[in-house]
Amino acid sequence: MFTDPICALATARGVSAxxxxxxxxxxxxxRLLPLLERLEKPKPRKIYLTPFKVKGEFLDEILFVYFQAPASxxxxxxxxxxxxxxxxxxxxAMEALLxxxxxxxxxxxxxxxxxxxGKIDLPKAExxxxxxxxxxxxxLDVARRSYLEGISTEISTFREEIVRLLATIEVELNYPDEVETDYTDLGEKLDGLSESISAFIESASKGLRIAQGIKTVIVGETNVGKSTLLNALLRRDRAIVSDIPGTTRxxxxxxxxxKGVLFRVVDTAGIRASHDAIEEMGIQRSLKAIEEADLLILLSDPAGDPGYLQKIDxxxxxxxxxxxxxxxxxxxxAGYxxxxxxxxxRGLTSLEELMVERTLDLTSIGEQIIVSARQRVCLQECLRYLLQSIEAIEERVTVDIVSTLVERAAKSLDELLGRNLTEDLLDRIFSDFCVGK
Incomplete structure (x- = not known):
């Protein structure tokens, strides 16, 4: 664990008050007192107005506050x-501190x-x-709620249930001649737990979707005005607009x-039959974006051909x-x-209101929220191992294999909660933080 003295600018760089x-x-x-004039024994949590000196020369008059361990x-x-x-x-000042x-x-x-x-846990840090x-x-509402309420209690409850089931399995492993596991009962408990975790993932993942932006894909045939619509929504020219069909590749x-909701708006290549290899690649990417979309804007020219809709479910x-x-x-x-x-x-305000209205179910936050892709991946891994353990029970495989799968499910939640931290895990998480935080 590093305890060496560190320093960083905690506010945005640039001219400011x-x-x-x-x-x-x-x-x-x-290390700090030689740089500060008139301070010998500053009291913790008290603000002092003091000159800051570099090599004995005045640099600035600063406000200084000291926090004594562990109350920081x-x-x-x-x-x-x-x-x-x-x-x-x-x-x-930074040069002087270094x-x-x-x-x-x-x-x-x-x-x-x-x-x-131990001042905060990993989910709270995220x-x-x-x-x-x-x-x-x-x-911001999602992040604030996650900070105040967190998911650690709920995740810890899931983990405790998994550990209890694991203990039941371990008893048979250690005393095979004395204890016989009721696989039907064990399978039912694992099934119920996996359903609870699956529902939790579905509900709590709304927070991540809100943070990343609701994926909204503009779909239509060529030359229907998709790129023009993207530019109009953004109030700036982002996509190239041309009368030539197939411009967007x-x-x-x-x-x-x-209205406070983040949308990730995607302009796509017009969907049509094409013999141009590059345009066809763009069309395939459009179809993939459509599959992943939270919201589809089907843009039509009433004088055009809506046949492209046959390719979309x-x-x-x-x-x-x-x-x-x-x-x-x-x-x-009529029909629109x-x-x-x-x-x-014309009509853009009405369209924007519809975008918010049609995604209300995505922005209505449940009781629990996850705010990072890492948290969701850990939950999904836990669920995957539980489902594999259920399959193993149904196939009547040896109990040690079931035990291994259930143990891996518990370890996935340990990683989510930040237990048994590794340097690699910490590096991956905190590399996205700003330097002064």
């Missing part, structure tokens, strides 16, 4: 120094130390990062924030049927959810 440098580690106070964010000695927000001042024996913190190292020192990186109001994805899908080009012809709205002109912007 103030900029805060954070320090943590063993014996940091004795990291659980170590910590200090925060608030300078005037000039990047030149910060650079010189000369005093600090090293620059790695991305997320302060939070990493908080986890290692919730903190989600709060910092949220790109919409709804995503690949999918184009952009984020769009509507719309059963059970969230769909908005939009008629385009109302600026050049009168359109009967909205009539628009992507070129002039």
């Amino acid at each position: 103030t900029a805060t440098v954070r320090c943590s580690g063993e014996r940091i106070l004795e 964010y990291t659980g170590e000695e910590m200090a925060e120094l608030s300078f005037h927000g000039n990047p030149i001042i910060i650079d010189r 000369e005093a024996g600090f090293r620059e913190a790695l991305p997320g190292e302060f939070t990493r130390r908080a986890v290692l020192n 919730a903190i990062n989600a709060m910092i990186t949220s790109r919409s109001e709804t995503a 690949d999918t184009i994805e952009e984020d769009l924030n509507i 719309l059963e059970g899908r969230r769909v908005i049927r939009a008629a385009n080009k109302s600026d050049i012809r009168q359109i009967d709205g 959810d909205v009539v628009i002109s992507a070129r002039t912007g």
Whole structure:
């Protein structure tokens, strides 16, 4: 475990009213005091106004606060120094700290130390990062709820149930002549547990979907105005627009924030029969994007041919049927959810309102929330091992194989909760954090 003194700028770099440098580690106070004038024994959690000196020369007048271990964010000695927000001042201050024996913190190292020192658990650390990186109001609500409520209690309950079942299996392994496992009962318990975890994944994954953006795919035949619609929704030119059919050869994805909800809008190649190899590749990518979509905007020119719909299975899908080009012809709205002109912007507000309305079920957050792909992967691995153990019981395989599968399910949840942490796991998680957090 690293306890050496670290420092980093904890606020955004650039000209600002103030900029805060954070320090943590063993014996940091004795390294900082020579840089601070008129401070000999600062009291913890008290703010001091003091000159900061570099090689004996005044650099800035700062606010200084000291936190004594373990009553700090990291659980170590910590200090925060608030300078005037000039990047030149910060650079010189950081140089002075490095000369005093600090090293620059790695991305997320302060939070990493908080986890290692037991101040917070791994899911809460990920919730903190989600709060910092949220790109919409709804995503921030998800991250905030995950931070306050978390999933650790629910996951720990699942793990305890798995461990109890594992203990039952282990008894037979250790005493095969005295104990005979009731496989029917064991299979039923594993089945019930797997159903609970599957339902949890489905419900809690909404938080991740909200954070990443609701995938919304614009679908239609060639030259129907898909790229024009993308540009209109973004209020800027992102996709190339041309009267030549088949101009869009690949999918184009952009984020769009509507009423606090983040949408990941995808412009696709027009779907038609094509002998052009490159265009056909684009069409196949379009079909793949359609399969993965949370919401489909079926864009039509009423004067066109809707035959492309035969290639798309719309059963059970969230769909908005939009008629385009109302600026050049009168359109009967029958059979459409909205009539628009992507070129002039007519009807765009109605379309955006429909996008929010049709995805309300995705943005209504349940009691539990996951905020990282890592958490979902761990849950999915747990579920996979449980399902494999059920299959093994049905096939009457040896009990040691069932035991191994159930044990792996428990270990998947251990990884989610941050038990038995490895450097590789910590590196993967905290590499996405900002340096000063």
